Amino acid sequence: MRLKKILEQDPEIIVTDAARNGEDALRKIAALQPHVVTMDVEMPGVDGLEALKRIMEDYPVPVVMLSALTAQGTVETLRALELGAVDFIQKPGFMDARALEKFEKELPEKIKTAATSTVHGKRPLPKPAGSIPVLGKKSSPLKMVAIGCSTGGPAALQQIIPVLPKNFPVAVIVVQHIPKGFTRPMAERLDKISHITVVEAERGTVIKAGQVYIAPAGSVFTVKKTGEEIRAELDALTTRSAFKPSVDDMISSVADVYGEQALGVILTGMGNDGLKGLSALKRKGGRVVAEAESSCVVFGMPKAAIEAGIVDQVVDLSIMGETIVKNVLR
Structure with a gap:
């Protein structure tokens, strides 16, 4: 598995296991209790967003998402950040050598940064639009x-x-x-x-x-x-x-x-x-x-x-x- 090989090249990172799908990931996270999880939004069975939601509810841990270079991938990545993922990284195209090199350099650094982060999970959104009245005072010393x-x-x-x-x-x-x-x-x-x-x-x-x-x-x-x-x-x-x-x-x-x-x-x-x-x-x-x-x-x-x-x-x-x-x- 290429992702595993990339991470194992960094002496500060130990890869405890790799999961086949979302369900497998949830089982292994519960059993192994890793410091950081990397997860693709697109997975068979339980997808990345559903798995992330359950991780934040049951086993809060820093998660770095892998994002596709598509409009849909962008929307799903932003949703993942709402659900509690601490960061993400875009997957390189198969034929893009420069993007792959950048990916191999950035991923380990994002993993190590995530390991030092604090997980807050999904926070409830503030009061929805329309529920807070407009300001009675419209002027301000600030601009x-x-x-x-x-x-x-x-x-x-x-x-x-x-x-x-x-x-x-x-x-x-x-x-x-x-x-x-x-x-x-x-x-x-x-x-x-x-x-x-x-x-x-x-x-x-x-x-x-x-x-x-x-x-x-x-x-x-x-x-x-x-x-x-x-x-x-x-x-x-x-x-x-x-x-x-x-x-x-x-x-x-x-x-x-x-x-x-x-x-x-x-x-x-x-x-x-x-x-x-x-x-x-x-x-x-x-x-x-x-x-x-x-x-x-x-x-x-x-x-x-x-x-x-x-x-x-x-x-x-x-x-x-x-x-x-x-x-x-x-």
Whole structure:
């Protein structure tokens, strides 16, 4: 089995067993109690999503999903992240040597990162759209909320964006580390379950209050003021970051454009992307909120900001949406 061979090449990983299908996987997980599980969405019998649901209910363990390079595979992968998977990796095409090489390099690293993560399982969605009244007060000293996240981010965003009221008086920009092809379906999913409109940003998109903009994967995302308008820019600068988009690039540009009228929010994720941008925002008089370790899948990005002394509030994900609203209306 190729997957098993790839993982066994890493001396820090021990492969305890391989399963033939979903039912076999559930039996072996119960018996072997592995630190991490890798699972394909497409499996005979009990499929990956059903197996994942039962894993989270009966044997909570970090799960890294294998995703197909198709539209349906994208939707199913996002569903897996909702159900509690901590991360995913796209399966390479059979004839794509470069993609295979990338897969062989990234998979072991994702497995080792997953082993250090905290499993929270499937969280219930916040109150459905329409159940929270619109804001009585429509003005705010702020004009922008800038959110950055990585591992665990898609599920975290589903706990935050639906809480924002319909007439939210500021714009929201989100950078989520995720491969190309996933940001538009993620935006569409969030839009369906939220009061506020959620879209994938495009080059030249005018940033308006009462909208959530998801930065498109694969591009350097920044904002720029032109005349009276503030627009999204893609690949307008050369980034030093390993990520496209990066939280640092986005929030640094937000700091330049909005200054003290912006709120920076840093959520679950590995590494320290966002630290430079949030530091710049703090110097301009902006406020910073970080997710607490108690609810993070990976307490990396928030931890870096907290340890740097630039965070004004540290809150659990369960009250992050409410905290953002309170900051906007303070």
